[in-house]
Amino acid sequence: MSRHAEGDCSMKLKDGFLTHDMNGKQVLVSVGGSDFAGLVRSNETAAFIVDCLKHDTTPEAIIDALAAEYDAPRERLIDGVALVLATLGEIGALED
């Protein structure tokens, strides 16, 4: 079971990963010299999660923030957050 699934595990976006907004659409990029050379286009929910990660936070806190913003069953939010965190983890964008 991935560490990121633990609700109270502290995390945030690593230095060197930044977001850019173009006409309200968010993209996540990493600075040159890092391993991840691509860019990640985030949909609205993913963008929200990425924004949460700009400060120290936890999966639980992100889910709570999403629940306050979106009218969806908590289970769906939990799955959504897990998916986004997994993707970010894979590209090396997260730090504890």
Add this chain to the structure above:
Amino acid sequence: MPVEFVIRLADVPIGVAAVYGQTKRFCADYLTDETPAFSVEITRADLDAEWFASDYDEQTRNAKDERHDAYLETLALYRLIVEELVKHNVLLFHGSALAIDGKAFLFSGKSGAGKSTHARLWREHFGNRVTMINDDKPLLRIDESGVTVYGTPWDGKHRLSANVSAPLAAICFIEQASENAVEQVEGTSAWDLLAKQVYRPRSGEGMVRMLELVDALHAESPVFAAACTMDDQVVSMVYAALADAS
């Protein structure tokens, strides 16, 4: 004793302190007497970083001979310069840039997609009307006057470039295909295509500036995607589409 000289790239005078005289000769067409806007110095650490990133085999790496070291200095130099140029509204763009009748067209796409080949087809088709600005890594200045494409000595394996500049008319992403087709690309699709071909600064500040410049480039320049058969027929079609939009 460092070799010191000043070069003018994208209308910016840049001071250089290099290890090898070869580097100054490499930049011969761009030397200037002007006072630099900024200066860069190549250190052993910069050269070692290029060795680390290089494709050279074990034997070459162990030998670390001067010939390769000098070549790697030219790579290190461009990297240092381009890292700083982003603060002067200039981006490095991967692609083949040519000028025809005073307007620049830029062909881009994945490695091996055929951008240099496509530029060659244009040279064969239009003859003397075409000047190669830079076949591999031209510089783009983006400011109030629009987007200008500049030549530099870092011009790819066929060494095709000239110390010239021209206003950018359009950018075309090339892909090989069995049938010819050209279409304009807009919105985030176009932005993503552009962002992927631009040099990424290592500093957060430089990166933010680069992204702002990509925004401006995206706002200014029409972007096209062309599926090409890589023969002469495709040239007229692509030229017509690109010239029409600009």
